[in-house]
Every structure is written in structure tokens, then in C-alpha cells.
Amino acid sequence: MLLASSVPALGGGDALLRLAVAAALGAAVGIEREIRDREAGIRTHLLVALGSALFTIVSAYGFHDFLTSGANVVRADPTRIAAQIVTGIGFLGAGAILREGLSVRGLTTAGSLWVVAAIGMAAGAGYYWPAAIGTGLTIFALWPLRVIAYRALERVRPEERRLVIELREGHSGRGVLQLIGREARRLELRDYAGRRVITAELPGVDEELIARLGELDAVAGVSWRR
Numbered sequence: 001m002l003l004a005s006s007v008p009a010l011g012g013g014d015a016l017l018r019l020a021v022a023a024a025l026g027a028a029v030g031i032e033r034e035i036r037d038r039e040a041g042i043r044t045h046l047l048v049a050l051g052s053a054l055f056t057i058v059s060a061y062g063f064h065d066f067l068t069s070g071a072n073v074v075r076a077d078p079t080r081i082a083a084q085i086v087t088g089i090g091f092l093g094a095g096a097i098l099r100e101g102l103s104v105r106g107l108t109t110a111g112s113l114w115v116v117a118a119i120g121m122a123a124g125a126g127y128y129w130p131a132a133i134g135t136g137l138t139i140f141a142l143w144p145l146r147v148i149a150y151r152a153l154e155r156v157r158p159e160e161r162r163l164v165i166e167l168r169e170g171h172s173g174r175g176v177l178q179l180i181g182r183e184a185r186r187l188e189l190r191d192y193a194g195r196r197v198i199t200a201e202l203p204g205v206d207e208e209l210i211a212r213l214g215e216l217d218a219v220a221g222v223s224w225r226r
Contacts, residue, residue: 010061014126022053022123025135026116032142038109039096045116048092052120056082060125082121089117112142163224167196171218179212 026049027042034041059081093110115138122131165176173189176198180187184200191197213222 010057015057015061018057018124018126019050019053021128021131022049022120025049025119025123025131028135029112029116029119029138029142032139033109033112039106040109040113045113048089048113049116049120049123052082052085052089052117053124055085056121056124082124085117085121089114108142112138163200163202163222165198165200165213165219166221167198167218168220169195171196173198173218175216175218176213179209 023046027046029049030040030042030045033045060078093113096109096113097106115134119131119134119138122128122134163180165173167173167176173196177187180200180202183202185203186199186201188199189196190199210222210224213219
């Protein structure tokens, strides 16, 4: 419970600063996603951070006039609106998750949107250093850590060969999947400029398998590399 005379207020300059910081930090994370041509880029991350900051400011300071409008004692919960951001951002993140054939994309982008919402809330609450540190760690996780993890895991990962199969127009990859589906550790089906391509990582590729794949009517070409 708060006395009407002790309800905190936020000036226009401070509000502008918080919104600007939130937008800048959100855009910084979005730049990395934009460079990697992901579903959500600079504008989406900027808007999520900015919206989260604005919701936080409104939740904490937006009802100042109402709370000081005459009652000697009022009830106030500055986290009531901001708390809904945590659950509400999940719907936006789910929209960034896409299924392409046998692969799923967008999980990392959905996570970055969720973190950007937290960054915007921190900036909206005036916690600039946590917001800045969170932004730095997020960019590190999305870019340098990805490269470091890939190089470190590549040394201990079992030897695999990547098989790339191009399908003829109007054909499905059912026959291909029947041949390699059980042995493949990872399968992706994508469209490249009108061409459907299946990419599979196998523990081993032999000439017999390549020959059997080449005999399928649906297969236009087969290549493999380590």
C-alpha cells in the first residue's frame, strides 16, 4: 500500500532515455539475426524491446495521476502489466519457429525475442547495466559462442559424411527417405530456387548407396562430402 503523496513519477526525459536505450539494445541483437537472414531481424527485435520497455514504464508510472487523485491510501502493483510480457512474448516467439520438411528452424530466434523482451523490461525499469550486459551476452551467445562451440565439438564429433540429394521437379523424396532414413542422424528438406534438396548426415557413405539413390526416378543428382 502506498500513500498518495509517495507515488513515484517519471519525467519525460527519463522516459525518452529508457525507451531509446531499449530500442538501441534490441536493434543490436536484431543486427546479428539480420546478418544471418533469420525470420526476425532488426525491426522485430527493436519493436519487442521497445514495447516491453513501454509496457514496463506504463505499468510502473502510467497511473500516477489516478493513484494521486484524492485517496489518502491507494493500492498499486507496478509489476501487474509488465508480468504479462513474460507470457505474452511466448506467442510471438512461437510464430518464429518454422518447420521445413524434416528440420525445425527458428528456435534460437524465438529465444532471442524472449531475451530481448527481458532486456526491454530492464531498460524500462531503469536497470541500464543489466540490460547492456544482457545484450552483450546475448550477442555473444548468438555469434562468437556458436563458432566456438562448433569448432570445439567438431573435434570430438564422430566422423560423418553429408549426403546432398537433388530431387526432380514434381517428385517426392519418399523413396530417398526409405533408403537413408534409418541411418541418417540429421535430415533436412529444403527448396532452393524451385529445386528440392535433401541433405542428410550419415555415419558412412558407400558407392552402393549412391548407386541405389541414383537409380531412383525422383533423384536428379547425388553428391557427398565430409
